[in-house]
Amino acid sequence: MLLILARRALTAVPILFVVSLMLFVALRVLPVDPAAMSMPPSATLAEIDAMRSQMGLDRPLLEQYGIWLNQAAHGDFGQSLHLRRPVLRLVADTLPATIELAVAAMLVASALGVGGGLALFALRGRRAELAAESATTVLMSVPEFLWALLFIFVFGVLLQALPFTGRLDASLPRPDITGFLLLDAVLVGRVDVLWSALAHLVLPAAALGLAFAPPIVRVLRSSLLDVYHDDYIRQARLRGLSEGRILCRHALKNAALPMLTLMGVQFGFLFGGSLLVEVIYSYPGLGNLMVDAVRNADLPIIQMVGLTYCVLVLAINTLVDGLYVVLNPKLRRR
Amino acid sequence: MGGISRRGMLGGAAAIVAPWPGLTSAVRADTRDSVTIGWPSDVPSWDPNERFTPDAQSLFKMVYDQPLDQDAQLKLVPKLITKWELAADGRTLSGEMRDDVTFHDGSKMTSADLKWTFFDRIKAGHKVDTANVWKRVTTFDTPTPASFVMHFDSPFATSPNWLGFLGSYVVPKDYMEKVGVDGFLAKPIGSGPFKIVDYQLNTRVVLERNEAYWGPKPRLRRVVIEIIKDPSARVAAIQSGAVDLVVNVPVREVTRLGAIPGLTGQLTPITRVILLQCRNDLGFADENVRLAASHAIDKVALSKAFYAGAAVPLSVPATPGSPGFVADYTFAYDPELSKQLLAKSGFSLDKPAKLKMATFNGQFPSDYDIARAIVQMWKKVGIDAELEVVEYAKYFELNRGAKLPEVTLYTFDNATGDPEIYSGYLLNPKLPFSAWKGMDIGQKVIDLFTVADNAKRIAGYRDLAKEAVETGASIPLLQSVQTSVRKKDLSYTAFGNGWVLPQDMEWS
Numbered sequence: 001m002l003l004i005l006a007r008r009a010l011t012a013v014p015i016l017f018v019v020s021l022m023l024f025v026a027l028r029v030l031p032v033d034p035a036a037m038s039m040p041p042s043a044t045l046a047e048i049d050a051m052r053s054q055m056g057l058d059r060p061l062l063e064q065y066g067i068w069l070n071q072a073a074h075g076d077f078g079q080s081l082h083l084r085r086p087v088l089r090l091v092a093d094t095l096p097a098t099i100e101l102a103v104a105a106m107l108v109a110s111a112l113g114v115g116g117g118l119a120l121f122a123l124r125g126r127r128a129e130l131a132a133e134s135a136t137t138v139l140m141s142v143p144e145f146l147w148a149l150l151f152i153f154v155f156g157v158l159l160q161a162l163p164f165t166g167r168l169d170a171s172l173p174r175p176d177i178t179g180f181l182l183l184d185a186v187l188v189g190r191v192d193v194l195w196s197a198l199a200h201l202v203l204p205a206a207a208l209g210l211a212f213a214p215p216i217v218r219v220l221r222s223s224l225l226d227v228y229h230d231d232y233i234r235q236a237r238l239r240g241l242s243e244g245r246i247l248c249r250h251a252l253k254n255a256a257l258p259m260l261t262l263m264g265v266q267f268g269f270l271f272g273g274s275l276l277v278e279v280i281y282s283y284p285g286l287g288n289l290m291v292d293a294v295r296n297a298d299l300p301i302i303q304m305v306g307l308t309y310c311v312l313v314l315a316i317n318t319l320v321d322g323l324y325v326v327l328n329p330k331l332r333r334r
Numbered sequence: 335m336g337g338i339s340r341r342g343m344l345g346g347a348a349a350i351v352a353p354w355p356g357l358t359s360a361v362r363a364d365t366r367d368s369v370t371i372g373w374p375s376d377v378p379s380w381d382p383n384e385r386f387t388p389d390a391q392s393l394f395k396m397v398y399d400q401p402l403d404q405d406a407q408l409k410l411v412p413k414l415i416t417k418w419e420l421a422a423d424g425r426t427l428s429g430e431m432r433d434d435v436t437f438h439d440g441s442k443m444t445s446a447d448l449k450w451t452f453f454d455r456i457k458a459g460h461k462v463d464t465a466n467v468w469k470r471v472t473t474f475d476t477p478t479p480a481s482f483v484m485h486f487d488s489p490f491a492t493s494p495n496w497l498g499f500l501g502s503y504v505v506p507k508d509y510m511e512k513v514g515v516d517g518f519l520a521k522p523i524g525s526g527p528f529k530i531v532d533y534q535l536n537t538r539v540v541l542e543r544n545e546a547y548w549g550p551k552p553r554l555r556r557v558v559i560e561i562i563k564d565p566s567a568r569v570a571a572i573q574s575g576a577v578d579l580v581v582n583v584p585v586r587e588v589t590r591l592g593a594i595p596g597l598t599g600q601l602t603p604i605t606r607v608i609l610l611q612c613r614n615d616l617g618f619a620d621e622n623v624r625l626a627a628s629h630a631i632d633k634v635a636l637s638k639a640f641y642a643g644a645a646v647p648l649s650v651p652a653t654p655g656s657p658g659f660v661a662d663y664t665f666a667y668d669p670e671l672s673k674q675l676l677a678k679s680g681f682s683l684d685k686p687a688k689l690k691m692a693t694f695n696g697q698f699p700s701d702y703d704i705a706r707a708i709v710q711m712w713k714k715v716g717i718d719a720e721l722e723v724v725e726y727a728k729y730f731e732l733n734r735g736a737k738l739p740e741v742t743l744y745t746f747d748n749a750t751g752d753p754e755i756y757s758g759y760l761l762n763p764k765l766p767f768s769a770w771k772g773m774d775i776g777q778k779v780i781d782l783f784t785v786a787d788n789a790k791r792i793a794g795y796r797d798l799a800k801e802a803v804e805t806g807a808s809i810p811l812l813q814s815v816q817t818s819v820r821k822k823d824l825s826y827t828a829f830g831n832g833w834v835l836p837q838d839m840e841w842s
Binding site: 031032033036037040041042043044045048082083084085090093094149152153156157160163164165166167170173174279280281282283284288289291292295296297 | 370534560561567570575731734
């Protein structure tokens with residue numbers, strides 16, 4: 001396990017380097033002038049030229065990248081053009097909210113995905129199977145932002161049961177220790193804050209989770225169908241084991257591996273999916289920050305968020321690889 | 335039998351959430367001495383001199399004060415400055431200020447704070463956008479703690495207007511010097527009627543009444559600003575009762591929500607103009623084509639289709655009631671005349687004039703749809719326009735690089751109502767707002783910037799506005815409206831420049 005982590009950490013360095021270079025070049029070749037974007041609209045051409053020189057934008061692209069890399073190595077990832085604050089601090093302030101949302105959404109997606117997969121598998125060969133399959137197709141075709149709006153309409157407007165703006169009720173004090181609000185609420189021992197934070201998390205997490213659940217349903221069902229053709233399932237039946245025991249003790253464990261791979265990939269996509277959901281729910285996360293950055297052509301933020309996504313995906317892949325080792329004894333012996 | 339009825343579905347959903355105590359109360363707006371407002375955007379910075387947008391003005395005005403203010407009819411009125419006088423040559427502005435103003439930390443405001451805001455911190459190299467206006471100050475004298483004299487490098491007739499416009503908010507010198515700009519951003523203090531209690535980027539601002547406020551004390555003790563960027567979510571927020579007031583919701587929603595008992599919708603014409611910014615070259619080098627394009631647009635139809643008829647059709651780039659508006663002048667909607675003008679230049683329905691048009695998509699209500707409607711109107715007279723979408727943030731850069739197409743659907747906000755900040759900014763070829771670079775009109779604008787005599791200046795801008803329209807240098811369309819929906823028992827003052835100020839709100 002430690003070896004895997006060490007190997008992953010080593011491979012992460014060149015990957016990050018390549019991604020940062022690609023991001024840097026891609027953003028610089030866009031027809032956007034960071035110097036002009038950082039100035040007020042009434043700035044003169046001379047003032048913009050002076051700013052361009054001050055920002056080093058008149059130097060060769062590779063030299064610019066070298067300067068950026070050197071500064072990044074010292075923890076300086078630049079300033080937001082629009083907000084004029086260090087992008088590292090902006091990302092650090094908003095990332096915990098997005099991670100919290102993504103984890104909650106993944107829990108929703110996993111619960112629905114595994115439950116749905118098992119249900120679909122149980123319906124195999126029956127009349128209801130076609131209807132259930134059609135239902136997952138319908139669910140899969142609804143994007144997360146549509147779920148977000150639908151949930152607001154049903155649970156926010158019609159039932160007025162759940163909050164749909166922000167992370168916490170405005171009347172409650174906001175603990176700010178780690179940035180992970182659920183954890184902070186526990187750390188300060190405020191049940192009311194924890195309850196409110198959970199209530200605010202329900203709708204965005206459900207919207208994101210529901211959009212990502214159908215592929216898990218499909219993959220789990222398909223894996224189970226494959227696994228049930230294997231000899232050990234037949235032998236288990238011959239030994240007189242119950243269908244429930246066969247499913248839980250033998251089939252599910254083996255069928256979980258492809259599902260785990262999918263969930264790892266999806267967890268990365270969840271961060272991308274959070275962009276619109278965060279805007280709709282006024283959720284103060286990375287996605288909300290990114291949408292504004294794109295709108296304002298705020299290249300340093302876009303670059304930093306891009307790198308952050310890359311780090312997150314690498315971290316998730318490492319975690320999934322570790323789980324593979326835990327679940328698959330063959331890999332442990334290698 | 336069978337099937338799921340809507341009532342059944344809702345009942346089922348209610349059963350799911352009903353056992354969760356405390357959740358239902360979480361979506362209600364606060365009590366009667368507070369207000370919760372659904373606002374469409376966050377402030378770019380809590381240093382009001384540093385970075386600002388028109389939408390941020392209402393938020394800044396809760397926390398900070400400006401030297402001069404505007405009443406609901408946009409008349410310039412005293413605020414921190416009680417008396418002011420612009421010298422006849424427009425190069426010196428002197429005045430007296432209040433001596434009873436304190437900042438939120440209890441420190442007293444003096445003319446030193448005024449000097450710090452409009453002179454010292456700019457000279458000190460603080461990256462503040464107000465520098466682009468106030469860099470014209472050459473010396474700033476403070477003869478007494480309650481008086482000041484500003485000297486400009488050139489006639490600055492609109493300097494009093496600028497003291498009540500955009501980022502011109504007075505910040506505390508001693509506090510800022512003590513904690514630095516970063517410290518100030520972490521804990522901003524002003525002298526305004528509310529203090530910031532909690533702020534979370536892109537989500538929420540919580541403010542409480544400044545009990546030591548020097549001016550009329552707000553009736554509301556607490557204000558919560560929910561930053562809700564998505565228009566559908568803002569509509570849901572007011573409909574669910576989660577907020578007490580929302581602005582910038584789609585026009586059709588104002589009508590729908592206004593019909594719900596307990597809510598009222600309002601369309602307020604504001605100082606924001608919607609117009610077509612024209613180039614003086616490419617397909618628009620020909621005046622006949624420009625004028626044909628202008629005459630072919632049915633502005634009344636645009637207003638009816640996209641603003642429920644509330645947006646006032648404009649013939650000049652200034653809003654009704656503002657000094658630069660020309661009340662007795664109308665530029666006709668005349669598609670037949672458009673065809674004749676195009677024919678003079680050799681164009682017809684069979685051989686249309688071809689050009690490109692840029693538009694934003696989502697920058698202001700129905701922008702893209704308006705652009706599409708104009709393209710259709712042009713098609714009927716013999717102008718074939720290709721539509722392209724650009725980001726608002728890139729307008730200035732594209733304009734500086736001469737990369738805008740012939741015509742761009744644009745919106746321009748001028749809370750002061752002064753014609754220099756309408757026609758002057760929109761047609762000054764030296765400024766990045768103007769796509770028109772022709773010096774025939776351009777030189778006249780540049781000359782007007784240096785006129786100190788106010789009456790002469792206003793008359794000049796009126797003539798200029800008419801000339802620009804009659805030569806096709808400017809194609810004004812509509813006066814924009816601010817949409818708002820609020821709880822019926824919440825009253826507020828509708829400002830002609832779109833400000834929404836909790837200090838003027840009260841529950842009945």
